[in-house]
Amino acid sequence: MIGFEPHDHSPTGIAAADVEEPSAAVAAQPPKPPLKLLGWARENLFGSVPNTILTLLALWLLWEVVPPLLSWGLFHAHVTGAAAQCREEGGACWTLVTERHRLMLFGVYPYDQHWRPLLATFIVIALLATSTLRRFWRPALLWAWGGGFVAIAGLMWGGFLGMPYVETALWGGLPLTLALAVLGIALSFPFSIILALGRRSNLPAIRALSVGYIELVRGLPLVSVLFMASVMFPLFLPEGVTIDKLLRALVGIMLFTAAYLAEAVRGGLQAIPRGQEEAADALGLSYWRKMRLIVLPQALRLVIPPIVNQFISCFKDTSLVTIVGLYDLLAATKAALADPEWRPFFVEGYVSAALVYWSFCFFMSRYSQWLERQLATGQRR
Amino acid sequence: MAIGHPGNAKRSLFYSARFRGILYQVVVVALVVALGWYLVHNTLTNLAARGIATGFDFLGREAGFDIGESPIAYTPADSYAHALVVGLLNTLVVAALGIALATLIGVVVGIARLSGNWLVARLATLYVEGVRNVPLLLQLFVWYGIVTSLPGPRQALNPLPGIFLSNRGLKVPLPEAHPIHPWLLLALLGGFGLAWGVRRWAIARHDRTGRPFPWMLTGLGLTLGLPLVLFLAVGAPLAMDVPTLRGFNFAGGGTLSPEFAALLAGLSVYTAAFIAEIVRSGILAVPAGQTEAALSLGLSRAKTLRLVIMPQALRVIIPPLTSQYLNLTKNSSLAVAIGYPDLVSVANTTINQTGHAVEGIGVVMAVFLVISLALSLLMNWYNAKVALVTR
Numbered sequence: 078m079i080g081f082e083p084h085d086h087s088p089t090g091i092a093a094a095d096v097e098e099p100s101a102a103v104a105a106q107p108p109k110p111p112l113k114l115l116g117w118a119r120e121n122l123f124g125s126v127p128n129t130i131l132t133l134l135a136l137w138l139l140w141e142v143v144p145p146l147l148s149w150g151l152f153h154a155h156v157t158g159a160a161a162q163c164r165e166e167g168g169a170c171w172t173l174v175t176e177r178h179r180l181m182l183f184g185v186y187p188y189d190q191h192w193r194p195l196l197a198t199f200i201v202i203a204l205l206a207t208s209t210l211r212r213f214w215r216p217a218l219l220w221a222w223g224g225g226f227v228a229i230a231g232l233m234w235g236g237f238l239g240m241p242y243v244e245t246a247l248w249g250g251l252p253l254t255l256a257l258a259v260l261g262i263a264l265s266f267p268f269s270i271i272l273a274l275g276r277r278s279n280l281p282a283i284r285a286l287s288v289g290y291i292e293l294v295r296g297l298p299l300v301s302v303l304f305m306a307s308v309m310f311p312l313f314l315p316e317g318v319t320i321d322k323l324l325r326a327l328v329g330i331m332l333f334t335a336a337y338l339a340e341a342v343r344g345g346l347q348a349i350p351r352g353q354e355e356a357a358d359a360l361g362l363s364y365w366r367k368m369r370l371i372v373l374p375q376a377l378r379l380v381i382p383p384i385v386n387q388f389i390s391c392f393k394d395t396s397l398v399t400i401v402g403l404y405d406l407l408a409a410t411k412a413a414l415a416d417p418e419w420r421p422f423f424v425e426g427y428v429s430a431a432l433v434y435w436s437f438c439f440f441m442s443r444y445s446q447w448l449e450r451q452l453a454t455g456q457r458r
Numbered sequence: 459m460a461i462g463h464p465g466n467a468k469r470s471l472f473y474s475a476r477f478r479g480i481l482y483q484v485v486v487v488a489l490v491v492a493l494g495w496y497l498v499h500n501t502l503t504n505l506a507a508r509g510i511a512t513g514f515d516f517l518g519r520e521a522g523f524d525i526g527e528s529p530i531a532y533t534p535a536d537s538y539a540h541a542l543v544v545g546l547l548n549t550l551v552v553a554a555l556g557i558a559l560a561t562l563i564g565v566v567v568g569i570a571r572l573s574g575n576w577l578v579a580r581l582a583t584l585y586v587e588g589v590r591n592v593p594l595l596l597q598l599f600v601w602y603g604i605v606t607s608l609p610g611p612r613q614a615l616n617p618l619p620g621i622f623l624s625n626r627g628l629k630v631p632l633p634e635a636h637p638i639h640p641w642l643l644l645a646l647l648g649g650f651g652l653a654w655g656v657r658r659w660a661i662a663r664h665d666r667t668g669r670p671f672p673w674m675l676t677g678l679g680l681t682l683g684l685p686l687v688l689f690l691a692v693g694a695p696l697a698m699d700v701p702t703l704r705g706f707n708f709a710g711g712g713t714l715s716p717e718f719a720a721l722l723a724g725l726s727v728y729t730a731a732f733i734a735e736i737v738r739s740g741i742l743a744v745p746a747g748q749t750e751a752a753l754s755l756g757l758s759r760a761k762t763l764r765l766v767i768m769p770q771a772l773r774v775i776i777p778p779l780t781s782q783y784l785n786l787t788k789n790s791s792l793a794v795a796i797g798y799p800d801l802v803s804v805a806n807t808t809i810n811q812t813g814h815a816v817e818g819i820g821v822v823m824a825v826f827l828v829i830s831l832a833l834s835l836l837m838n839w840y841n842a843k844v845a846l847v848t849r
Contacts, residue, residue, distance in 0.1 A: 135581055297827070301826065312815065438592070
């Protein structure tokens with residue numbers, strides 16, 4: 078097959094090869110045309126008249142969009158200097174990022190203490206990176222996360238080892254976004270498992286409560302849940318007890334995410350064959366041991382991709398805390414643009430923030446696809 | 459159900475699954491009720507301490523704040539209830555238009571991702587991956603920034619005669635009111651009804667005799683033709699109310715406010731990326747053998763898509779599409795961040811003015827639950843129509 082000349086592709090060529098060559102099986106296979114660039118283009122871009130028109134349209138669109146975009150964002154862009162210079166000369170003003178990235182990344186956290194949120198961010202990212210590898214999926218990882226949380230909380234709050242105390246109202250930027258997303262998922266996960274089990278329970282009252290909660294919360298926009306959290310939680314508590322603004326938003330996100338996660342977990346529970354539960358019953362396992370040892374390990378493994386998707390949603394949804402007045406990455410970016418001098422360059426500011434969100438979300442979605450394949454190989458026999 | 463041994467009746471009560479089931483339920487319900495009572499009790503105490511009366515009486519009071527845009531008449535002298543209705547209508551308008559637009563873009567992009575044309579497929583992938591991995595709120599801020607940094611009315615962009623794009627929004631010419639307009643609408647509905655009848659008849663005949671009838675073209679002709687004939691019959695009154703620059707702003711014509719335009723663009727572009735993925739997975743879920751079988755029966759490409767692929771793909775597409783429509787409706791509440799007066803935004807103002815937080819949030823929750831339920835019911839009905847009928 079490798080050494081064929083082009084003329085061998087004609088039927089007669091193959092027939093001739095059939096007769097002369099002893100390896101008829103090889104020659105009888107349908108010959109592959111040589112895929113050169115031109116052949117590929119003919120196949121994929123100019124196969125038919127409508128296809129050609131589509132290609133030309135797409136090329137025209139690219140021609141209209143890409144060169145001006147490159148000229149604006151790259152060739153005529155500014156990285157240093159003053160805002161006035163950007164305004165005069167045109168082009169993208171990445172100076173905004175060089176000048177104000179610390180405000181965008183860390184919000185109003187005390188300026189000389191920025192190494193603390195920076196270190197905290199690195200700890201979270203390191204923990205996330207470690208958790209992606211299946212090799213590290215063991216109980217010790219949970220301890221690492223616990224230790225990481227203690228370290229991060231210590232770093233952010235401070236008040237010891239010469240680190241001045243910083244109240245949560247001053248926390249902001251990327252660390253806040255990451256903390257809300259990670260804690261939101263971590264806290265809602267156990268709750269969602271209870272809700273999903275409750276929804277599958279044979280006890281009517283428990284089933285009704287779970288269904289009621291899940292459907293109620295899924296019918297609501299997150300904005301209204303966050304408003305409720307920020308306005309009504311203080312009313313819920315006994316007089317004199319105040320609840321931190323950050324904690325309120327976190328509880329709101331947690332209650333919201335739990336309902337969606339519960340539906341993902343339920344999908345896994347429903348996929349486990351009934352025989353598994355019956356076998357566990359036959360072995361005399363109690364309900365909780367049956368769930369913990371037999372059903373949940375299988376069910377959760379099935380739903381890891383939807384859970385990662387939920388994580389992506391939660392990560393993006395943390396941006397809504399901007400509306401209730403917390404300084405997450407988006408709000409901090411907005412704050413950096415509040416200065417009239419920089420306001421005209423909102424596209425540069427938002428594009429930079431969007432790139433941060435995008436990298437996290439894109440990585441997570443690719444990871445979920447990779448994991449899906451990995452776990453599928455385990456299932457194959 | 460009881461596992462207890464006979465002759466061990468005393469012990470068996472606690473070991474009976476039924477008894478324990480009831481016990482658990484009583485305990486859980488008691489806990490939930492206690493928690494609810496505790497929260498309500500605290501709330502009432504707190505409200506009393508702050509001197510806030512509870513109840514929905516405030517809905518009848520004068521709202522006293524203006525609302526930028528409203529599909530129905532509204533003045534600050536109207537009641538809070540009236541203001542909330544305006545907010546609800548604004549939510550419904552943006553959600554309905556957003557759903558239509560997002561579906562349109564989503565279907566086109568979803569099919570483009572499957573296109574044999576390499577370039578088109580790549581561009582569609584770029585769109586989907588770029589848009590869905592960035593928070594909607596951030597996209598809304600960008601859209602709003604773009605719309606409001608357009609030139610002022612005096613330097614308004616004028617892409618087509620009569621259409622002006624400025625930082626006051628989009629101005630379009632509207633036909634001047636004419637007594638024929640209600641009749642035109644009636645003719646449109648009548649034409650649609652006739653088309654529906656033709657479709658039913660055509661399908662029935664096709665089932666009976668196997669002879670096809672081009673009901674789609676006929677129906678389209680009837681739906682559009684009837685109003686057109688009426689329009690021409692009365693002499694085609696084409697007087698338009700064209701927006702004109704007067705002082706610092708435009709007068710006349712119809713307006714699409716900057717907030718509305720930004721919200722609509724953001725919602726449709728964002729949701730369309732998700733819809734594209736749903737459409738793509740729906741089409742991919744139909745086995746390739748179906749296409750091959752249809753082609754080998756001699757059906758054309760278009761007929762294969764319409765008669766064989768789409769009916770099967772729709773079954774996969776409808777349920778997740780429903781949840782995307784619901785998501786779009788719920789996401790329209792992000793309007794509050796860019797100042798479009800939707801329900802959440804109006805309720806927020808109401809809460810800030812009256813202090814009736816519990817009632818205000820209660821109204822918002824009730825409304826969204828009703829919308830969610832209504833949309834789910836509608837889509838479930840449609841889903842039942844396209845679902846696979848098995849014996």
